[in-house]
Amino acid sequence: MSQTPFFCPSLNRYTRRSACSVRIGDVTIGGSAPVEVQSMTAVNTLDTEAAVAEIGRIRAAGGRIVRLTAPGRREAENLKNIAALSAEQFPDVALVADIHFVAEVAAVAAQYVDKVRVNPGNYNDPEGTTFRALINQCRQRGVAIRVGVNHGSLSSRMVDRYGDTVEGMVASAMEFLNICRDEQFDQVVVSMKSSNTRVMVHAYRSLVAAMAAEGMNYPIHLGVTEAGNDIEGRIKSAVGIGALMSDGIGDTIRVSLTEPPENEIPVALRIVEYFDGRTDHAPIPDVTRPELYSPYEYKRRPTTAVGRIGGDNVPVIYGELSADERAQLGSDVAVVEAATTNAPAELRARILNFMAEGDVRPVVVRRRYDESDVEELALHAALDFGGLFIDGLADGLWIDAPNIAAEVVDDIALRILQAARARMSRTEYIACPGCGRTLYDLRGTLARIKAATAHLTGVKIGVMGCIVNGPGEMADADYGYVGSGPGRITLYRGREVVRRNIPDTEAIEALLELINSDRAK
Numbered sequence: 001m002s003q004t005p006f007f008c009p010s011l012n013r014y015t016r017r018s019a020c021s022v023r024i025g026d027v028t029i030g031g032s033a034p035v036e037v038q039s040m041t042a043v044n045t046l047d048t049e050a051a052v053a054e055i056g057r058i059r060a061a062g063g064r065i066v067r068l069t070a071p072g073r074r075e076a077e078n079l080k081n082i083a084a085l086s087a088e089q090f091p092d093v094a095l096v097a098d099i100h101f102v103a104e105v106a107a108v109a110a111q112y113v114d115k116v117r118v119n120p121g122n123y124n125d126p127e128g129t130t131f132r133a134l135i136n137q138c139r140q141r142g143v144a145i146r147v148g149v150n151h152g153s154l155s156s157r158m159v160d161r162y163g164d165t166v167e168g169m170v171a172s173a174m175e176f177l178n179i180c181r182d183e184q185f186d187q188v189v190v191s192m193k194s195s196n197t198r199v200m201v202h203a204y205r206s207l208v209a210a211m212a213a214e215g216m217n218y219p220i221h222l223g224v225t226e227a228g229n230d231i232e233g234r235i236k237s238a239v240g241i242g243a244l245m246s247d248g249i250g251d252t253i254r255v256s257l258t259e260p261p262e263n264e265i266p267v268a269l270r271i272v273e274y275f276d277g278r279t280d281h282a283p284i285p286d287v288t289r290p291e292l293y294s295p296y297e298y299k300r301r302p303t304t305a306v307g308r309i310g311g312d313n314v315p316v317i318y319g320e321l322s323a324d325e326r327a328q329l330g331s332d333v334a335v336v337e338a339a340t341t342n343a344p345a346e347l348r349a350r351i352l353n354f355m356a357e358g359d360v361r362p363v364v365v366r367r368r369y370d371e372s373d374v375e376e377l378a379l380h381a382a383l384d385f386g387g388l389f390i391d392g393l394a395d396g397l398w399i400d401a402p403n404i405a406a407e408v409v410d411d412i413a414l415r416i417l418q419a420a421r422a423r424m425s426r427t428e429y430i431a432c433p434g435c436g437r438t439l440y441d442l443r444g445t446l447a448r449i450k451a452a453t454a455h456l457t458g459v460k461i462g463v464m465g466c467i468v469n470g471p472g473e474m475a476d477a478d479y480g481y482v483g484s485g486p487g488r489i490t491l492y493r494g495r496e497v498v499r500r501n502i503p504d505t506e507a508i509e510a511l512l513e514l515i516n517s518d519r520a521k
Contacts, residue, residue, distance in 0.1 A: 007204075014247075014342050017220070017250075018217055021033065022188065022218075023144065026092050027092075029252045030251045036065055037064075037252070037269055038065035039063050039067070039254060039265055040066070040068070040433065040435055042261055044075075044436045045069055045079070046075055046078050048078060051068060055095075057261070059090045065096060065252065067095075067096040067254075068095065068096070068097060069098045070105055070109045071101070073102075073105055079097055082095070097110070097116050097117065101122055103123050103134075104130070110138050114143060116143060116145055118131070118145065118148065118176075119148055120154075120158075121149070121155045122155070124156065124157060128175075135180065139183075144188065144189060145180070146189040146221060147191070149190075149203075150194070151169060151200070152474070166202050166203045166206055166297075173207055174207075181216065186218070189221050189252070190218050192207050194225060195224065197224060197236065197239050197243070197421060202296050205296055208220070220244075220251050222241050222253045223240075224236055224237045226462070226464070227256050227257060228431040229258040231374070233258065233431075234375060237256065237271075238379045238386065239387075239419040239420050240386070241253055241383075245275050246384075255267045255271070258443055274383055294391070300392035301363075301395075302360060303360050306328055308325075309325065309362045309364070310362025315389060319410035319413065334354065334361045334362070335398070336365050337367065338366075338384065348387070348388060348391075348393060351365075351394065364395060365388055365394045365397060367399065369403075369404075372403040374404060377409075381401075382416050382419065390421070397413045397417060399412060427461065429446065429462075430477050431463040432463070435465065437465060437466040437483075438483055439465075440465075442483070445481070445504070449481065461477060461479050462481065464482045466483045467482055484501055487503060
């Protein structure tokens with residue numbers, strides 16, 4: 001890579017990425033606007049009153065951008081009724097239509113909403129004729145477009161050429177962004193989502209670098225798909241989103257939780273607030289050898305192991321270290337502590353200086369927190385440390401939080417490492433938030449599956465509402481539980497369908513039988 005990474009202006013100073021302004025109804029993102037938070041309705045889009053009621057709950061929580069699923073023409077047509085009623089009750093809310101398999105449905109939805117989200121994976125027209133027509137229609141009404149690339153649903157053209165890779169995600173996005181530029185249409189937002197935080201972070205960084213090389217500055221929509229629920233979902237979202245926002249990337253965010261959509265907004269607002277007012281910090285040392293850093297792929301920093309710290313060992317947490325191991329900290333094992341509010345950049349800069357100096361001691365990263373609220377501590381620590389482990393720079397995590405019970409702090413630390421794909425210490429759940437396409441009790445089912453499988457350390461289980469993004473987004477899961485129709489479930493082993501259309505009353509038991517059968521072999 002070049003001497004200066006193009007995904008951010010500086011590795012050791014916080015600078016908000018400059019983006020053009022995009023209007024979504026009465027909401028502006030990009031430019032000098034603050035980072036906006038958003039959510040998505042979970043009810044059937046054909047149910048006008050229920051959809052508007054959910055829009056109201058999202059707005060009451062603080063979200064001004066609300067997305068609704070439009071899987072078909074009927075749902076897209078009903079956006080007219082939803083938009084009219086929503087405008088009466090919540091005039092400052094911008095509505096977004098989420099388009100799935102049928103690209104032509106976007107033309108219907110664009111008549112009624114403020115933004116249309118399209119997935120390039122659903123367009124197999126290399127000339128972009130259908131997408132160009134949508135651009136011209138959106139231009140006439142002042143409708144914005146989100147080019148929303150999903151790791152698990154690239155077009156067959158892209159998969160054939162690049163495989164299921166970050167490179168393919170970037171090529172997919174750039175193909176559509178180049179069409180937008182050809183059409184002189186700049187009301188465009190772009191996203192690069194994945195349930196794998198490593199893939200997500202590397203894809204966004206690569207996209208920003210690719211756009212910068214082409215002179216593009218479209219706003220960025222951030223999100224980790226299928227993050228799950230409870231503390232685990234909050235930590236996973238914060239790890240992925242924080243790794244990017246700490247470098248000034250991100251103009252609007254959505255925290256995807258398998259919970260009521262209004263629950264997503266307070267979490268997103270806390271994340272945004274954590275970066276508000278962040279400025280340059282002079283105490284951060286200069287990075288003398290940025291070519292040692294690989295921001296677009298995972299590369300573990302080479303170190304000499306000290307016992308079970310560093311080398312090829314998985315990262316450790318402070319709470320599991322013995323007295324003898326703790327005695328090594330600060331000498332044989334370097335402890336790097338954040339002294340400024342810009343912890344991610346400061347810690348990264350100090351570690352990169354070790355690399356430039358040829359210092360191969362393992363590094364334990366540390367920060368003190370005075371928080372007494374568990375969720376606040378979890379979010380702040382995930383935002384500070386997640387990116388370091390996504391990049392393979394650190395060998396241990398020391399969360400110094402005297403106001404929180406030690407076992408809770410240890411649990412948070414292990415969850416951060418798992419969310420960053422640095423260390424698997426429990427079952428991994430890849431669970432979507434649900435939307436109007438979900439035709440079974442997703443939230444209750446996830447809770448029951450977690451209760452029955454929590455002992456399966458390192459096993460990845462996808463719990464997905466429907467087949468639209470489900471099979472793709474849970475592509476690296478060991479097992480999948482996917483809605484396939486009203487009250488019907490299809491089970492997967494990896495990407496292979498094992499059983500189709502099982503009644504949801506029998507499907508959890510069938511999933512457990514499948515897992516137990518495989519483990520018995």
